[in-house]
Amino acid sequence: xxxxxxxxxxxxxxxxxxxxxxxxxxxxxxxxxxxxxxxxxxxxxxxxxxxxxxxxxxxxxxxxxxxxxxxxxxxxxxxxxxxxxxxxxx
Numbered sequence: 001x002x003x004x005x006x007x008x009x010x011x012x013x014x015x016x017x018x019x020x021x022x023x024x025x026x027x028x029x030x031x032x033x034x035x036x037x038x039x040x041x042x043x044x045x046x047x048x049x050x051x052x053x054x055x056x057x058x059x060x061x062x063x064x065x066x067x068x069x070x071x072x073x074x075x076x077x078x079x080x081x082x083x084x085x086x087x088x089x090x
Contacts, residue, residue, distance in 0.1 A: 002051040003032070003081040004058075006065070010074030012043040020045070020076065023068045027061060028053035043074065051080075 008020055017036065024031060029049050036045035054061060062078050069076035 004049050004051055005079045005081075006045075006047040006049055007077045007079075008036075008043070008045040008047075008069070008074050010043055010069070010072075012038050012041055013073065016043055016072060016074055017045065019068060019072045020047075020065070020074075023065060024049065027064070028055045029061070 029051060031047055031049055033048040065076040
């Protein structure tokens with residue numbers, strides 16, 4: 001399975017989850033798990049996603065998520081499972 005973790009951080013406002021989820025859905029990315037919280041006035045979210053159905057390559061998806069993040073005022077990061085596994089081997 002090709003999984004990744006997506007993090008979203010920014011000043012809280014309505015529509016953040018909706019915007020990120022819609023962007024993922026448009027490109028065939030399935031959300032497996034989601035956790036979000038508000039820390040002071042900042043919104044934080046982590047998502048575990050399945051990239052198998054994604055219709056664009058990973059760099060393109062990262063670019064699209066970054067564009068969407070800028071549009072809604074949050075920072076979006078995607079970390080592929082291979083990177084996470086390599087970090088834990090060190």
